[in-house]
Amino acid sequence: MVRDGVWCKSSRSGSEGNCVEVAGFADAVGVRDTKDRQGSALSFDPMAWTQFVGAVRVGRLTSRA
Numbered sequence: 001m002v003r004d005g006v007w008c009k010s011s012r013s014g015s016e017g018n019c020v021e022v023a024g025f026a027d028a029v030g031v032r033d034t035k036d037r038q039g040s041a042l043s044f045d046p047m048a049w050t051q052f053v054g055a056v057r058v059g060r061l062t063s064r065a
Helices: 046-057
Strands: 020-024 029-033 041-044
Touching: 041 046
Parallel strands: none
Antiparallel strands: 020 029, 029 041
């Protein structure tokens, strides 16, 4: 995955520093820790990412925190 791109902080990130950033690329969606921008990033298939976000939005996935 290409590391250069437009990374956007999640609108659901809180003020506690537990934040993630997401970037869309031609062949992948990248997710990284805002506090460690030079560290590892996860890479997802765009369709899988879209399905994941959709499941979260309709409440099919719940937090156990």
